[in-house]
Amino acid sequence: MTAKNQGIHGVWKNRWTFILAATGSAVGLGNIWKFPYITGENGGGAFVLMYLACILVAGIPVMMAEVLLGRRGRMSPIHTMEHETKEQKAPGIFAGLGWMGAVAGFFILSFYSVIAGWTLAYIGKMASGEFTQATADVAEASFSALLADPWMLLGLHTLFMVMTGAVIARGVKHGLEDGVRLLMPALFIMLLVLFGYALTTPGFMQGFNFLFSFDASKLNSDSIVVALGHSFFTLSLGMGAMMAYGAYMPGKASLTSTVVTVAVLDTLVALIAGLIIFPIVFTNNMEPAAGPGLMFQTLPIAFGALPAGSLIGTVFFVLVAIAAWSSAISIAEPAVAWAVEKGIPRGRATFLVCLLAWLVGILTVLSFNVMGDVKFLKGTVFDNLDFLTSNIMMPLGGVAIAVFVGWFMRRKDVAGEVKMKDKRLFRAWRFTLRYISPLAILYIFIKGLG
Numbered sequence: 001m002t003a004k005n006q007g008i009h010g011v012w013k014n015r016w017t018f019i020l021a022a023t024g025s026a027v028g029l030g031n032i033w034k035f036p037y038i039t040g041e042n043g044g045g046a047f048v049l050m051y052l053a054c055i056l057v058a059g060i061p062v063m064m065a066e067v068l069l070g071r072r073g074r075m076s077p078i079h080t081m082e083h084e085t086k087e088q089k090a091p092g093i094f095a096g097l098g099w100m101g102a103v104a105g106f107f108i109l110s111f112y113s114v115i116a117g118w119t120l121a122y123i124g125k126m127a128s129g130e131f132t133q134a135t136a137d138v139a140e141a142s143f144s145a146l147l148a149d150p151w152m153l154l155g156l157h158t159l160f161m162v163m164t165g166a167v168i169a170r171g172v173k174h175g176l177e178d179g180v181r182l183l184m185p186a187l188f189i190m191l192l193v194l195f196g197y198a199l200t201t202p203g204f205m206q207g208f209n210f211l212f213s214f215d216a217s218k219l220n221s222d223s224i225v226v227a228l229g230h231s232f233f234t235l236s237l238g239m240g241a242m243m244a245y246g247a248y249m250p251g252k253a254s255l256t257s258t259v260v261t262v263a264v265l266d267t268l269v270a271l272i273a274g275l276i277i278f279p280i281v282f283t284n285n286m287e288p289a290a291g292p293g294l295m296f297q298t299l300p301i302a303f304g305a306l307p308a309g310s311l312i313g314t315v316f317f318v319l320v321a322i323a324a325w326s327s328a329i330s331i332a333e334p335a336v337a338w339a340v341e342k343g344i345p346r347g348r349a350t351f352l353v354c355l356l357a358w359l360v361g362i363l364t365v366l367s368f369n370v371m372g373d374v375k376f377l378k379g380t381v382f383d384n385l386d387f388l389t390s391n392i393m394m395p396l397g398g399v400a401i402a403v404f405v406g407w408f409m410r411r412k413d414v415a416g417e418v419k420m421k422d423k424r425l426f427r428a429w430r431f432t433l434r435y436i437s438p439l440a441i442l443y444i445f446i447k448g449l450g
């Protein structure tokens with residue numbers, strides 16, 4: 001089975017290719033769009049600290065476990081979990097883990113593609129010079145006009161979904177390796193340019209303090225749930241994406257350093273994005289809790305003020321779109337890989353997965369205009385899809401992965417996979433996975449529901 005599946009899907013060339021691909025999956029809209037906007041909505045510093053704590057206590061340990069499972073199983077998450085559950089004689093319910101992940105993937109891809117469509121629109125807006133010397137009012141009006149146009153949003157959503165499908169259909173490795181190798185350094189450089197601009201704004205210290213000063217009174221159980229959920233969303237955890245990529249990871253590569261590298265890069269990108277966006281917010285007397293539009297209403301102001309801003313802005317949104325692209329591919333891969341193992345040709349499997357996610361995505365398109373007043377539970381349909389996947393399904397998948405690897409997998413199998421030279425480090429990780437990660441996740445869950 002193992003060898004056969006390597007034949008079907010292939011293996012990354014080396015450890016670096018896995019790091020590139022996993023970073024491509026992790027770094028995306030979660031860092032540049034979502035992290036700043038939920039930080040704004042949840043009051044800043046205390047939320048950021050909670051998010052960082054969740055990355056350490058749950059994100060990194062669970063990511064190691066998830067990649068480990070994928071590399072051991074060498075199959076799609078659905079088949080890996082079915083196989084490992086039997087192999088480790090674990091309770092049958094764990095066999096369903098891959099399925100929950102695939103369902104979460106459909107939901108995530110559905111709205112991810114819509115938001116990614118906005119970044120495509122902003123490539124055009126930037127290139128047209130619309131934001132030269134733009135004020136906050138101009139930037140806000142431009143964004144509102146985009147959201148008010150369902151046909152436009154639908155067209156962009158469709159375009160992005162087609163782009164995503166085109167890469168997946170060719171096989172993850174071909175489309176991805178080269179793209180990500182170029183993208184990551186370029187994105188980093190652009191972020192540093194913008195960071196340099198943010199440093200010169202009068203609101204820089206206010207933005208900095210907003211992000212990093214801890215005010216415990218702003219912590220409530222709701223924002224803790226969001227922080228936990230985001231730590232999973234941003235690291236692409238708990239729904240099979242990392243498991244699917246782990247399945248293509250070469251056997252010899254070190255799991256620990258690889259995973260830590262990806263997590264550190266992802267966190268850095270998010271924090272830098274925050275350090276760009278919040279100084280602009282405060283300098284222009286904008287609202288930190290502006291919601292999903294935050295990035296789209298702030299960054300154009302920065303570009304409008306910079307020399308050659310239209311050009312830099314165009315390049316920047318191209319990079320964000322590519323980052324979203326490389327993430328979207330990994331969101332769909334678990335379901336596509338499963339279908340391929342079932343004998344469906346890769347092209348057809350891709351078409352079906354993308355079509356389904358595209359259809360569900362129409363609900364998100366409408367959440368920002370025609371169906372904007374349709375609110376229940378957490379808000380619009382988009383709000384609910386986001387909450388259900390990030391804050392419920394992904395952490396739940398994370399607990400299950402931690403418990404499976406921590407409690408049900410034979411210790412020697414686990415040790416054989418991670419191959420940590422430092423025995424104390426291995427024990428510390430396994431202890432975290434057995435006790436700390438699941439208890440922390442469950443505790444936050446119960447507080448959030450109560």
Ligand code: PHE
Binds near residue numbers: 027028234331
């Ligand atoms: N981690 C990606 C981001 O931050 C989103 C993602 C979620 C990717 C789930 C894969 C799986 O944008």
Ligand code: NA
Binds near residue numbers: 025028
């Ligand atoms: Na991310």
